Amino acid sequence: MKLGNLIRAGVLCTLLMSIFLGIVSSTPAQAQGQAEDQAELRIATSYKLMTLDPHFANLNENTSLLSHIYERLVYQDEKLELKPGLATSWRPLSDTRWEFKLRENVRFHDGSEFTADDVGYTIERIRDVLKPPSGGFRSYVSGIKAISAPDPLTVVIQTNAPVPNLPLFFSSIFVMNRPSEGYQTTEDLNTGRSSIGTGPYRFESWSSGERLRLARNDSYWGDKSAWPTVSFRVVENPAARVAALSTGEVDVADAIPARDVASLKERGPRIANIGAARVNFVQFDVSRDTLPGVTDKSGKPIANPFKNPLVRRALAMATDRGVLVDKILAGYGTAAAQVFPNGLPGTSGNLTAGPPNYDEARSLLARAGFPDGFNLVLAGPAGRYPGDAESLQAIAQSWARIGVNAQPSAAPFSVFNSKRAAGEYAVWYGGTSGEAVDVILHALVASPDPERGTGALNFGKYQNAAFDAMLAKAEGIKEGPERNQALAEATELAMADQPIIPLYHFHHIVGFGPRIGSYVMHPRGWTTAMQTLPAGE
Numbered sequence: 001m002k003l004g005n006l007i008r009a010g011v012l013c014t015l016l017m018s019i020f021l022g023i024v025s026s027t028p029a030q031a032q033g034q035a036e037d038q039a040e041l042r043i044a045t046s047y048k049l050m051t052l053d054p055h056f057a058n059l060n061e062n063t064s065l066l067s068h069i070y071e072r073l074v075y076q077d078e079k080l081e082l083k084p085g086l087a088t089s090w091r092p093l094s095d096t097r098w099e100f101k102l103r104e105n106v107r108f109h110d111g112s113e114f115t116a117d118d119v120g121y122t123i124e125r126i127r128d129v130l131k132p133p134s135g136g137f138r139s140y141v142s143g144i145k146a147i148s149a150p151d152p153l154t155v156v157i158q159t160n161a162p163v164p165n166l167p168l169f170f171s172s173i174f175v176m177n178r179p180s181e182g183y184q185t186t187e188d189l190n191t192g193r194s195s196i197g198t199g200p201y202r203f204e205s206w207s208s209g210e211r212l213r214l215a216r217n218d219s220y221w222g223d224k225s226a227w228p229t230v231s232f233r234v235v236e237n238p239a240a241r242v243a244a245l246s247t248g249e250v251d252v253a254d255a256i257p258a259r260d261v262a263s264l265k266e267r268g269p270r271i272a273n274i275g276a277a278r279v280n281f282v283q284f285d286v287s288r289d290t291l292p293g294v295t296d297k298s299g300k301p302i303a304n305p306f307k308n309p310l311v312r313r314a315l316a317m318a319t320d321r322g323v324l325v326d327k328i329l330a331g332y333g334t335a336a337a338q339v340f341p342n343g344l345p346g347t348s349g350n351l352t353a354g355p356p357n358y359d360e361a362r363s364l365l366a367r368a369g370f371p372d373g374f375n376l377v378l379a380g381p382a383g384r385y386p387g388d389a390e391s392l393q394a395i396a397q398s399w400a401r402i403g404v405n406a407q408p409s410a411a412p413f414s415v416f417n418s419k420r421a422a423g424e425y426a427v428w429y430g431g432t433s434g435e436a437v438d439v440i441l442h443a444l445v446a447s448p449d450p451e452r453g454t455g456a457l458n459f460g461k462y463q464n465a466a467f468d469a470m471l472a473k474a475e476g477i478k479e480g481p482e483r484n485q486a487l488a489e490a491t492e493l494a495m496a497d498q499p500i501i502p503l504y505h506f507h508h509i510v511g512f513g514p515r516i517g518s519y520v521m522h523p524r525g526w527t528t529a530m531q532t533l534p535a536g537e
Contacts, residue, residue, distance in 0.1 A: 041227040041529050044235040044244045046255040046384060048209055048414060052195050053186040054174035055126050058136030058443075058456065060433060063172070064526040065232060068214050069109075070174035070197035073100060073119065074167050076435055078522055080277060082167055086114065086175055086198065087155075095162040096145075100170075102153040106221045108177045109196045109203075116149035121178035123147055123157075129183045139442055139453030140169035164478040168435050200225050200530060209414070210234055214529070230529040236383045236412055245269050245511050252516060254527040256509040257386055258330035264511055273332060273509040274521035278433035279339045279440070280385055282319070282378075282395065282501040284312055284426075287461035291426035293377030293407070305374060306427065306460075312498035314364035320356045320398045325504050328387035328394060332509060336502035338491050339440040346437030346487035351495055353502070361402045373403025379420070380429030382410035386506050392429055395503075420459055429503075432457055433524055437487050438475055445494050446471055462499035 047061030054066045073087035087100040106114040127141045146158040159166065176184065177196055184194055195203035200222065201214035212232040216225055233250065235241045238257045245253040246267050256264065261271055284306035285291055296302050305311045321335035334341055335353035342349065365373060378396055382389045392408035399406050411419070420428060434440040447463040448455030454468070455461075467490060474486035495502075508525045517535040 039228045041230040041252070041532060042250040043230065043232050043527060043529070043532075044241045044250040044253040045232050045527050046234075046236060046238070046241065047232075047527065048234050048236060049206070049212055049232075050414075051186060051190055052192060052203070052206060053184075053189040054176065054197075055122075055130055055137055056186050058172070060525055063524075064528065065212055066174060066197075067199065067526060067528055068201035068230070068530075069195055069199045069203055070176065071199050072171055072173055073102075073175065074171040076168075076171040076524065078274075078520065080435070080523060082171060085171075086119075087170070090167050092164075093156070096159045098157045098159075098163075098166050100155045100157070100167075102155065103221065104153060106198050107219060108198050109217060110177075112177055113152075114175075114177070114198055115152040116155045117152070118175055118177050119155045120147040120149065121183075122173060122175045125176065125183050126173065130186075136456050137173055138450075139456055140173055142451065142453030162476050164476065164483070165436070165438070168439070171435055172439075201230065204229070225529050226534045227529050227532070232527075238383055238386075242511070245513060248513060250513070252510060252512045252519065252527070252532055254508075254510050255384075255386060256511045258328075258332040258507075258509060259387075261330065261332070261509060269511045269513050270516075271509060271511055272519045272521050273507045274523055275334070275341060276433065276506055276508050276525055277340065277344075277435075277523040278431060278525065279336050279505055280388075280391070280429070280431040280503045281336070281444075282315070282503065283428055283430055283460045284462075284499065285423075285460045286312075286499065288423075291376075292424055293375075294426045295375045297372055297375065297405075299375070302374060304426075305368070305370060308368045309497050310364045310368035311370065312501070314361040314368070314402060315399060315404065316498050316501040317357050317364065318361040318398050318402045318404075319395060319501055319503065321353050321503055322355060323394050323398070324387070324391055328390045329504065329506055332386070333504045333506035336504050338437075338495060338502055339434075339444065340437050341505045344437065345484045346491070348488035348492050350488075350492060356398060356401075358401050365402055365404075370403075373405065375405045376407070376426055377409050378406040378427055378429065379409045379411070379416065379425040381413040381416040384413040384416075385431050386509065388429065391503065395429070428459075430457075430459075435524075437491070438471065441471055441487070441491065441494070442475070445499055458499075460499065462497075464494065464497060464499070467494045467497075 047064055049061050049065050054070045072085045075083045075085040077083050086103050088103050089101045091099055093099050123141050126137050143159045143163050145160045148156045188194055192203055200217055200220045202217050204213045204215045206212050214230050216228045241253040242260045244250045286306050290301055291304050325333045325335050337351040337353040340347050378392055380388055380392045389410040396406035396408050442454055443457040446454035447468050448458050470490035474490055477483035510519055512519045517533045520531045
């Protein structure tokens with residue numbers, strides 16, 4: 001036999017043996033399952049997606065998960081700096097006119113072309129169509145007077161007054177495609193039929209409160225994700241998320257409790273963390289005359305004590321933030337005295353979180369007419385934020401030292417959110433993030449005003465005309481030291497009145513398993529497939 005034939009025979013024999021061994025070691029179904037497992041990114045998330053409507057609620061669970069499907073004109077990177085998104089550039093034409101140049105060759109998932117008309121539709125839908133309790137993004141566009149399109153890839157926006165940070169606002173708004181007629185409803189979007197964006201992933205399926213499944217958009221204009229499919233499994237219980245990561249059921253788990261970091265590392269998973277551009281706080285209902293769960297020591301209802309700023313200051317003074325940060329967050333956070341960590345643009349160097357002063361707090365309560373304190377129910381979500389339920393317990397223990405008996409009441413966020421909206425709480429623990437200091441102040445502290453779009457998160461109905469005026473003035477100043485100083489002064493005025501008690505700025509902590517090479521954290525706390533790189537890349 002010729003040498004060539006011998007070689008070919010040997011190769012054929014080797015090939016047949018390889019095929020045989022492959023059949024023995026792995027059935028076709030097993031091989032297919034292994035391939036699918038390797039292709040799919042599995043994420044256990046604390047975020048329970050409320051809706052597929054990208055404009056319904058300005059909540060992190062919607063912002064994070066829907067960012068796979070939809071995109072923004074402007075993107076805020078890991079340093080909170082503005083970068084091109086669907087808009088490649090922007091510039092002010094005057095104090096009240098902005099021009100945005102749009103990216104070429106971008107298509108929606110249904111193949112339709114992205115144009116300026118879609119930007120106009122997005123603004124109109126948020127500003128004119130969606131109404132409370134939806135429409136949490138309205139504050140970003142309420143000041144827009146007119147939208148025009150000189151050409152398909154240029155948008156000119158005219159505002160009622162100067163809006164120097166309009167590009168920043170657009171870093172939070174997802175762009176939708178204009179339908180053939182009318183406006184898409186939340187109900188229709190929740191079916192998934194019209195969940196069509198320009199993002200790196202296409203919608204595949206959604207089971208409310210359980211799972212979101214996405215498939216890679218192979219026609220995406222930008223860098224393609226490494227993961228053909230991604231499955232978000234909603235796991236609201238922190239211990240269950242940690243367990244799922246430890247056993248390899250998932251590749252990534254977000255919102256890891258700080259107390260579990262050391263033991264998780266010992267079991268193999270790795271950890272990424274970053275300081276959050278957010279604040280967790282206690283918020284008071286200051287509007288109603290009487291409140292549920294607020295009584296004197298004998299159990300009789302009393303007039304709303306939180307209308308008196310002395311009471312709010314007393315409770316703030318009696319809150320031991322050090323215990324929250326050192327014990328509950330295990331050092332993965334910093335004590336808060338304002339809405340952003342000290343040193344960021346718009347923060348005040350005069351506001352720092354000190355140790356509790358129980359004697360002075362008791363004195364303030366006595367001056368307010370409550371020398372013996374009172375009873376209340378302190379509400380909050382369970383499993384939404386790191387250490388949230390434990391924080392309620394710690395705050396209650398601090399307040400007990402000045403005679404305020406607080407009964408902690410934690411519930412799943414969906415339940416908590418519904419009850420808070422229904423007015424069933426008098427005082428509660430919450431949290432929020434934002435693009436900048438003024439954005440949080442605008443939503444959390446400013447007087448509720450649907451026309452101006454302020455107070456979207458001001459569930460306690462706090463009103464302070466002097467603060468509103470100072471904030472409005474600061475928002476009219478262009479980015480820079482003068483604007484930052486004006487925001488700091490407005491913050492000082494509001495915090496002296498204590499409409500909220502800032503507690504801490506926690507760190508976002510994410511764990512990831514062996515299939516993941518690295519995970520890029522974002523200070524806004526988003527959890528996305530785009531941040532997750534496979535091992536070996």
